[in-house]
Amino acid sequence: MRLSRTLTATATAVLVLTALTGCGGDADEAGEDFGGGTGISGGAPKADGAPKADGAPKDGGDLPSAGDMASIEKFINQHAQCNNLQPFDDERSGLFDKEAKDPAFGIKERAICHDGTHNVITLLAISDMAKFQAANRAGEKHEVIVGKDFAVVPEGDNTVTALMAAKMLLLTCDPNDYQIPSGYKQLKGLAEGCVMTDYARS
Structure with missing residues (x-):
């Protein structure tokens, strides 16, 4: 995923106020890759190498729930598009194909579908x-x-923008390579070193 966000430091109070009241921006029109390993680039790590996270309820708090594949498909279609759901990915075009077969990942089901411009969406029931x-x-x-x-x-x-607007969060488990600007959520994940945020960088 590459969402374009430009955070510009300013020298005057007027421009600071403008930046604070005008953040959010429109999502990029281009559908580019998301989630390819550590491929989301940009930003520098904090001095201690990890974002400082606020506490989060261990049960997932206010995150949306969809415990089976039909429910996940329905949730995505309520906010974006999930066309031609396929439980078997013969072309291995999505992610977590091997991981879904590994009990250590806690994935009970995996499927793929496509958005309106034929980009692949990987769905995981956890x-x-x-x-x-x-x-x-x-x-x-x-x-x-x-x-x-x-x-x-x-x-x-x-799709990334639409799902995050629907209260899903981005999970990053790479504390050495993900700086989250102030004002965005930084919730502790359920594993050490993982953080959930409503910030998706370019």
């Missing part, structure tokens, strides 16, 4: 979110959009 986060941090450290008991990895920016 039986144990703590295990999923811990295994993801120990493995490829994919950046994914998470709910309480499911995860979604869209290739298109528009």
Whole structure:
């Protein structure tokens, strides 16, 4: 995923006020890759190498819930598009294909679908979110959009924007390479070193 956000430091109070009242911006029109390992680029790590996270309820708090594949598909279609749901990905075009077969990840089901411009969306029904986060941090450290008991990895920016507007959060488990600007949520994940945020950088 590559969402374009420009955070410009200013020298005058007027421009600071303008930046504070005008943040949010429109999502990029281009549907580019999201979640490819640590491929979300930009920003520098904090001095201590990890974002400081606020506490989050261990049950997922206010994150949306969708415990089976039909519910995940329905949730995405309420906010974006999830066309031609496929439980088997013969072309291996999505992510977490191998991980879905590994019990350590706590993935009970995986499927893919496509958005309106044919970008792949990977859907994951999660039986144990703590295990999923811990295994993801120990493995490829994919950046994914998470709910309480499911995860979604869209290739298109528009789907990312729509799902995060629907109260899903971005999960990052790479504390050395993800700086979250002030004012955005920084919630502790269910595994050490993982953070959930409403900030998706370019």
